[in-house]
Amino acid sequence: MTFLSAKTSVALPDPHAIVAAFHEHFAEYMTMTRDGEAVHFEADYGNGTFGAEDGRFAARINCVSENILLSVKAMVAEHIVEFSGDTSLDFRWEGDGAELRELPNLFSGRVVRAYNLTPKMRRVVIAIDEGIERLMSGGLHVRILILPDQARAPVWPHVSKTGAIVWAQGEDEQARRVYTIRSGDIKRGEINLDFVMHEGDDMPGAHFGATAAAGDIVGIVGPGGELPDAEDYVFAGDETALPVMLRMAAEMPAGKKLTVYAEIDNENERQEVSSKAQVTWNWLYRDGKAAGTAGLLQQSLRSHGWNGHEGLHVFVGCEKSEARIIKKMLGDEAGLPKTCLHTAGYWVRGANDDH
Ligand SMILES: Cc1cc2nc3c(=O)[nH]c(=O)nc-3n(C[C@H](O)[C@H](O)[C@H](O)COP(=O)(O)OP(=O)(O)OC[C@H]3O[C@@H](n4cnc5c(N)ncnc54)[C@H](O)[C@@H]3O)c2cc1C
Structure with a gap:
């Protein structure tokens, strides 16, 4: 596999503490191993090293694509500032994409129409000004940028010299929320x-979905996230993960085996499942209980007949604390290794999920 690479270093009073902070913070999301003064990380999309050298914190990263390199550089830059508490740091990246200032994965879209799929799931169809092929082939999810005022020209984000992404502020600030591209039509550009x-009270994502009108402009950053290759899949998720589970099932080739546990409020929220794979789809009903509190996904996964992990991939997408409990349970009780598990907090109960 060919990697794109970048490196940076920055003088800090205690670079070892910053390495330790990266180690602690990211161990939940990727495989991290300590090697003397350095910490090495390994993920599906790339690898790299955080180290302390001559009074400087140093980061070296290798990623499979330009978009991912951009995101990882931004993530590293933002966490250097967060962990050091110093907002005046002035560092530079060397290597691939060092001169990049425009976000290559930013698209602008215009709402075409919106309609309800079920009582609580609303589809918004968005026409993409340019680059629909990249959006439809590069990954499953996007971050939408919701404008504060449709009447004012949007101020789109750009990349700073430190690699951090600079988002519009003040009256131009956009709410950012992550959604799945459920499907699309390349010919129509939608x-x-x-x-x-x-x-909920203050919920820009759901509000946009409920009120989007033809002609409304929305920014789109992405896409990202892919389904790893496996023979046998188990998916578990609430309704926020329903779009991705339905899409992954729809794109799965014949010959694969898939079991799905999909938690929804009631049977009116069911959607049609289409797949070439051999699918067992289990709908779980909360029946009025608050989302994220019913424990149905955990129960179903606990009693799933696990039979080793050879060729297995498990995806879980639901409320964040529920996802954490499930991840622990799948490791401790079902004995599944981290390498075949992808558990993700799709939303946070009682908090605004400002991605
Ligand atoms: C990779 C990924 C893909 C996703 N794909 C989709 C998708 O395709 N469709 C989709 O609808 N969501 C999807 N989500 C989830 C979505 O990003 C979150 O639900 C997000 O928090 C919604 O933002 P909001 O502005 O509506 O609410 P927020 O501002 O985040 O929260 C406001 C209030 O609403 C509550 N809240 C938020 N989400 C829910 C919920 N689902 N149920 C009950 N209460 C909630 C919060 O706890 C808070 O109290 C995805 C998330 C991820 C990480």
């Missing part, structure tokens, strides 16, 4: 995003 109409 993508379909499906929004859960959930409970």
Whole structure:
């Protein structure tokens, strides 16, 4: 596999503490191993090293694509600032994409129409000005940028010299939320995003889904996230993960085996499942209980007949604390190694999920 590479270093009072902070913070999301003063990370999309050298914190990263390299550089840059508490740091990246200032994975879209798929799931169809092929082939999810005022020209983000992404501020600030590209039509230049109409007060994502009108402009950053190759899949998720589970099932080739546990409020929220794979789809009903509190996914996965992990991939997408409990349970009780598990917090109960 060919990698794109970049490196940076920055003088800090205690670079060892920053290496330790990266180690602690990211161990939950990727495989990290300590090697003397350095910490090495390994993920599906690349690898790299965080180290302390001559009074400097140093990061070296290798990633499989330009977009991922950009995101990882931004993530490293933002965490250097967060962990050191110093917002005046002025560092530079060397290597691939060092001169990049425009986000190559930013698209602008215009709402075409919106309609309900079920009582609580609303589809928004968005026409993409340019680059629909890249959006439809590069990954499953995008971050949408919701404009504060459709009447004012959007101020889109750019990349700073440190690699951090600079988002519009003040009255131009956009809410950012992650959604799945459920499907799309390359010829028409359109993508379909499906929004859960959930409970809550201040919820820009659900509000956009509920009120989007033809002609509204929306920014789109991405895509990212892919389904690893396996023979036998188990998916478990609530309605926020329904778009991705339905898409992954729809794109799965014949010959694969898939078991799905899909938690929804009631049977009116069911959607049609289509797949060439051998699918066992289990709908789990909360029947009025608050989302993220019913424990149905955990129960179902606990009693799933696990039979080794050769050729297995497990995906879990649901409320964040529920996802954490399930991840621990699948490791401790089902004995599944981290390498065949992808558990993700899709939303946070009681908090705004400002991605
Ligand atoms: C990779 C990924 C893909 C995703 N794909 C989709 C998708 O295709 N469709 C989709 O609808 N969502 C999807 N989500 C989840 C979505 O990003 C979150 O639900 C997000 O928090 C919604 O933002 P909001 O502005 O509506 O609410 P927020 O501002 O985040 O939260 C406001 C309030 O609403 C509550 N809340 C948020 N989400 C829910 C919920 N689902 N149920 C109950 N209460 C909730 C919060 O706890 C909070 O109290 C995805 C998330 C990830 C990480």
